[in-house]
Amino acid sequence: VIEYCVLALLQGGERYGFELVRTLSEVPGMVTSEGTLYPLLSRLRRAGVVETSWRESPSGPPRRYYRLTSSGRAVLEAFTGEWTSFRNAVDHFLEQETAA
Amino acid sequence: MNAATLHPLARDYLKRLKKAAAILPRSGRNELIEEIESHLSEALPPGATEAEALNVLERLGEPGQIVAEAAPGAPLVRAGALEWIATILLLIGGLIIPVVGWIAGVVLLWASKVWTLRDKLVGTLVVPGGLALPVFLALVAFTNATSPGSCSGTEWTKSINTGTGAIHTSHAVVFSSHCAEKTSSLAIALLIVLLVAAVLAIATSFYLVKRARRIEAIA
Numbered sequence: 001v002i003e004y005c006v007l008a009l010l011q012g013g014e015r016y017g018f019e020l021v022r023t024l025s026e027v028p029g030m031v032t033s034e035g036t037l038y039p040l041l042s043r044l045r046r047a048g049v050v051e052t053s054w055r056e057s058p059s060g061p062p063r064r065y066y067r068l069t070s071s072g073r074a075v076l077e078a079f080t081g082e083w084t085s086f087r088n089a090v091d092h093f094l095e096q097e098t099a100a
Numbered sequence: 101m102n103a104a105t106l107h108p109l110a111r112d113y114l115k116r117l118k119k120a121a122a123i124l125p126r127s128g129r130n131e132l133i134e135e136i137e138s139h140l141s142e143a144l145p146p147g148a149t150e151a152e153a154l155n156v157l158e159r160l161g162e163p164g165q166i167v168a169e170a171a172p173g174a175p176l177v178r179a180g181a182l183e184w185i186a187t188i189l190l191l192i193g194g195l196i197i198p199v200v201g202w203i204a205g206v207v208l209l210w211a212s213k214v215w216t217l218r219d220k221l222v223g224t225l226v227v228p229g230g231l232a233l234p235v236f237l238a239l240v241a242f243t244n245a246t247s248p249g250s251c252s253g254t255e256w257t258k259s260i261n262t263g264t265g266a267i268h269t270s271h272a273v274v275f276s277s278h279c280a281e282k283t284s285s286l287a288i289a290l291l292i293v294l295l296v297a298a299v300l301a302i303a304t305s306f307y308l309v310k311r312a313r314r315i316e317a318i319a
Contacts, residue, residue: 017135018142025159033161038135039170042128061141064134 002030002037003044004083007068007076010050016063017041041066049075109153110140117163122216124170132170136160179214179312186212187312190223191305194232202229209308219311227301234297241290 002024009020017038025031044050049072057063068076106114117136121129143156160166189205197204209215209223227233 018139021139033159033165034139035136035160035163035166036169038132038139039166041135042131042170061138063138063142 002040004076004079005030006037006041006044006066007049007072007079010066010068010072011076014065014067016057016065018063020066044072048072105146106137106140107144107148107150107153109150109157110144113157113160113163114140117166120163120167121170124167128170132166136166182208183212183214183308183312186223187305187308189230190308191230191301192232194229195235198232198236199229202232205230212312214312215308216311219308223304223308226304227297230301230304231298233301234294237290237294237297241287 005024006020009015009023015023020041021031021034021037024037025034031037041050045052045066049069050066051069052064052066054062054064114133114137118133121132124132139160140156144153148156186205186208189201190209191205193201193203193205195201206224210220212220215223229236
């Protein structure tokens with residue numbers, strides 16, 4: 001699921017690795033080790049859902065920027081649909097339980 | 101980015117990461133190290149305290165854990181029968197079947213996916229032949245020392261057998277003791293070489309076992 005969170009974070013435009021990793025790890029319960037997110041980013045790149053470019057930054061060291069590809073956008077859209085219906089289904093049963 | 105400006109703890113961490121990442125294919129490995137290095141310099145401004153550095157490294161997680169995450173699907177190579185047999189053959193293969201036994205060990209050593217190029221070079225070149233080398237040297241030394249025509253042995257028997265004049269005998273004794281002195285210093289030198297070769301051969305085996313186990317520790 002974290003993969004899709006990365007894609008979702010990139011909807012608003014490109015971000016660099018450290019920024020992505022810190023944003024994800026700031027949400028409690030999402031990430032146990034920040035370091036393991038980098039191999040995940042690399043897998044997303046190999047899968048073609050994100051593309052990267054290595055650039056100098058105005059402040060600080062050069063950074064690898066991640067950007068959604070069109071196929072990444074499609075994957076995220078499909079997931080959003082699935083996730084919504086899945087969440088609704090689970091909510092449906094959970095709410096029934098508490099009502100009973 | 102300049103690794104030299106990193107906090108010493110972060111530099112040490114990078115070193116451990118590079119070691120652990122040795123099992124990854126080159127391109128993935130470089131990308132991972134680049135990213136973690138960049139992460140460290142973003143997270144730790146120059147002059148960061150030790151506590152800050154420890155916190156950042158803790159959040160990153162153990163290098164082995166990160167590397168394991170980078171190599172899923174492709175199961176981590178682990179030391180198995182091949183590595184054990186290779187190590188044993190390299191050490192004593194040459195004693196069981198001269199030359200061929202050791203070469204078989206070298207072939208297995210280079211066929212292994214666990215050892216790095218450096219490990220393989222160490223395994224091959226530090227003591228070529230393994231324990232067979234010192235044993236072979238000892239045999240050569242022994243046959244040389246006892247072969248007829250070498251300076252000691254024959255003179256002794258001659259002096260004892262003839263046993264004629266006192267002058268003759270003492271002559272022979274002086275000659276042979278001079279000879280014995282020469283051979284004994286040579287023998288000591290040879291013995292040291294033998295011992296060093298034997299110790300190095302055994303140390304190489306330990307090194308190879310340790311390197312093979314390192315991968316298990318990551319997994």
